Each structure stands twice: as C-alpha cells, then as structure tokens.
Amino acid sequence: MMxxxxxxxxxxxxxxxxxxxxxxxxxxxxxxxYTECWGNQYxxxxxxxxWFEDWHKNNRMSVWKxxxxxxxxxxxxxxxxxxxxxxxxxTRWLEGVYIxxxxxxxxxxxxxxxxxxxxxxxxxxx
Numbered sequence: 001m002m003x004x005x006x007x008x009x010x011x012x013x014x015x016x017x018x019x020x021x022x023x024x025x026x027x028x029x030x031x032x033x034y035t036e037c038w039g040n041q042y043x044x045x046x047x048x049x050x051w052f053e054d055w056h057k058n059n060r061m062s063v064w065k066x067x068x069x070x071x072x073x074x075x076x077x078x079x080x081x082x083x084x085x086x087x088x089x090x091t092r093w094l095e096g097v098y099i100x101x102x103x104x105x106x107x108x109x110x111x112x113x114x115x116x117x118x119x120x121x122x123x124x125x126x
Contacts, residue, residue: 002071004106009066009078009098012108016061021052029109037096037115058087076100093119 008027015023024045034042042048063083070077078098085091096115103109 001106002069002076005071005076005100005102006066006069006078008106008108009069009076009100013064013066013080015052016064019056021049024049024052027108029103029107032108033110035112037094037113060085060087062091074102076102093117 011023011027015021028045028048031044032042032048034048036042040051042051061082061084063081065081067079067081069079076098078100080096080098082094082096083091084094094115094117096113099112099114100108101110
C-alpha cells in the first residue's frame with residue numbers, strides 16, 4: 001500500500017515535469033480538494049485540470065523530486081524540492097511538504113501543500 005501511494009505521488013510529479021494530464025483521472029477522486037502553499041484552492045478534477053493547463057501555457061517545471069515519504073494509515077507526507085521556470089525567465093525554487101489524504105481506493109482525496117523558499121539566508125550567521 002505505501003509503495004503504491006509513493007508511485008501515485010511520483011506520477012503527479014511526472015505530470016508536471018511533462019505536460020500530460022491524462023493520469024490525473026486515475027490518481028484523484030472526483031471531489032478532490034487541493035490547496036497550494038500560496039493559498040490557491042482547487043475543488044474537483046475539473047478545476048485542477050484547468051489550473052494544470054493554464055500553468056503550462058507560461059511555465060515549465062524543470063525539477064520536482066521527492067526527498068522522503070512518511071506514512072500513516074490514511075495519510076502520506078511527502079517532502080520535496082521543485083524548481084519552475086516561467087517563460088519570462090524567472091525561476092522559482094520551493095522546498096515543500098505535501099500532506100495527502102487517501103480514499104479507500106488509494107486515490108488522492110485531499111492534498112495540502114506547504115512550502116518555503118529554498119534560497120535561504122542566515123541573517124545572523126556566516
């Protein structure tokens with residue numbers, strides 16, 4: 001079960017690295033709730049699909065990889081690193097964490113994203 005969940009999350013990441021939304025129907029419930037760390041929320045596969053397609057018109061994901069997974073009975077925490085390049089040349093880096101809830105068929109029913117800028121500074125250190 002845990003390996004299947006990890007593979008499902010990797011499919012989601014691979015979708016963003018490419019531009020193929022096809023696997024979305026198999027990995028999410030119809031009424032999935034998705035919250036980005038920036039505050040945007042998407043309810044249902046239709047809204048997630050619209051966001052995915054709109055995002056790919058002006059951006060390209062260059063790196064998105066999992067650092068580690070942690071599992072409970074009905075949740076998975078995935079720590080990740082991602083880098084995205086906008087068509088205007090701006091690059092965004094994110095150290096993130098997903099908290100993912102699963103349904104009884106091992107599909108994602110809720111996903112909450114938390115993140116921090118990976119370009120950190122030490123204001124009081126060397």
